[in-house]
Amino acid sequence: MIIIRRTAAPESGSSIKEFSARMARENKTRRCAPCRTNSPSGESGTPTAPVIFLLRELPPARPVIRRGIAWSLAAAVIVAFAGPPAVAAPAPPPGPAPAGMVWIPGGEFAMGSDAVNDSLCEQPGLTKDCLPIHAVRVDGFWIDATEVTNEQFAKFVAATGYVTVAEHKPRQEDYPTAPPENLVAGSVVFTPTEQPVPLDNYFQWWSYVHGADWRHPTGPGSSIAGHEKYPVVQIAYADALAYAQWAGKRLPTEAEWEYAARGGLAQKRYAWGDELKPGGKWMTNIWEGRFPVKDTAEDGFAGVAPVAQFAPNGYGLYDVAGNVWEWTSDWYRPDYYAQLAQAGVARNPQGPASSFDPTAPDEKKRVLRGGSFLCTDQYCTRYMVGTRGKGEVTSGSNHLGFRCVLEVKPASGAVVTER
Numbered sequence: 001m002i003i004i005r006r007t008a009a010p011e012s013g014s015s016i017k018e019f020s021a022r023m024a025r026e027n028k029t030r031r032c033a034p035c036r037t038n039s040p041s042g043e044s045g046t047p048t049a050p051v052i053f054l055l056r057e058l059p060p061a062r063p064v065i066r067r068g069i070a071w072s073l074a075a076a077v078i079v080a081f082a083g084p085p086a087v088a089a090p091a092p093p094p095g096p097a098p099a100g101m102v103w104i105p106g107g108e109f110a111m112g113s114d115a116v117n118d119s120l121c122e123q124p125g126l127t128k129d130c131l132p133i134h135a136v137r138v139d140g141f142w143i144d145a146t147e148v149t150n151e152q153f154a155k156f157v158a159a160t161g162y163v164t165v166a167e168h169k170p171r172q173e174d175y176p177t178a179p180p181e182n183l184v185a186g187s188v189v190f191t192p193t194e195q196p197v198p199l200d201n202y203f204q205w206w207s208y209v210h211g212a213d214w215r216h217p218t219g220p221g222s223s224i225a226g227h228e229k230y231p232v233v234q235i236a237y238a239d240a241l242a243y244a245q246w247a248g249k250r251l252p253t254e255a256e257w258e259y260a261a262r263g264g265l266a267q268k269r270y271a272w273g274d275e276l277k278p279g280g281k282w283m284t285n286i287w288e289g290r291f292p293v294k295d296t297a298e299d300g301f302a303g304v305a306p307v308a309q310f311a312p313n314g315y316g317l318y319d320v321a322g323n324v325w326e327w328t329s330d331w332y333r334p335d336y337y338a339q340l341a342q343a344g345v346a347r348n349p350q351g352p353a354s355s356f357d358p359t360a361p362d363e364k365k366r367v368l369r370g371g372s373f374l375c376t377d378q379y380c381t382r383y384m385v386g387t388r389g390k391g392e393v394t395s396g397s398n399h400l401g402f403r404c405v406l407e408v409k410p411a412s413g414a415v416v417t418e419r
Helices: 016-025 047-055 070-075 150-158 237-246 255-263 335-342
Strands: 101-104 105-113 134-140 139-145 186-190 206-210 325-331 363-367 389-392 405-409 411-413
Touching: 101 255, 105 255, 134 255, 134 335, 139 255, 139 411, 255 325, 255 363, 325 389
Parallel strands: none
Antiparallel strands: 101 139, 105 134, 139 405, 186 206, 325 363, 363 389, 405 411
């Protein structure tokens, strides 16, 4: 087994250039799709394993499904919970809105997703980690109305000289069995299959592509020219953190993200209500057609769409379902909701102290939210507002981006709390 060293996040007060230099000395891997013990992996993640396979001389093997760790704690507390309605504080915004941001009033809501939602996917069991539904209260905050765009990220790179994880060449010492010619910077890219395939092996549609990065989302032949208003992708967690620090913001907690995404609606399946297509109208960019062969673009888009192409939610947020996944600051654990439920109403939860994914215990993962253009009821329905994804922190892909938040302290105005 190859031991993968992880890329450290920037410490509070460290400069972007110092962090970029440290990043260059660290190795990288790619985000791992969430395997389950008895059914195919969900779309939410891209595999870490292809990096290892592609850097070895041996051909790729089928993914190993780890067994032995069940959802015992979560299962023990999966209970019916109606939960409180979303409660918006009556206080108005604390001041003028920062550019491109919207105000989210503090309030209490029922966080998570139920078994009925899980049954709507042809791969049941994918959303067990969204149970039990539990009560959460968050304070008010500002949040970006859209995902960070290519145009915004380019300004950050121009101002700082930052180099993303995907642009760093893997080191020989991190991959000692890899032929030197395979140690090439790149990232993970989705490619449709030519014909229908069983959905039990994601290596059929995910691959490590040399030269794939935020400027070339699907490889050297691609470009973001003319796509300035598209969400930036091929972003690892450290890349998102570095941008947020430069912008004077931070990444949202998982609770903040879901509260904002619900738009003031209580316990609805989607950010806009309970129907996927109210009145026959598409509300988000997801996969239509046979997965993973062809996206028929019935919603108007095949692949990533520009930001803000669909109606905003009740708080004025765009694209909180589909299009691209979004990083949150919480470590991922499938039993975290069970822990919170035992404590009553959780106030501004910050996530567990450490990461643990029983399907990949050596991986350090953060929670992803929102789903992407690859989500479909054939394989992954995580465009439902209460559902969760997970991403290995040193990895990006061509369906993963982020948005930022800004905290407010009434006594001193808008401030950012370093994490």
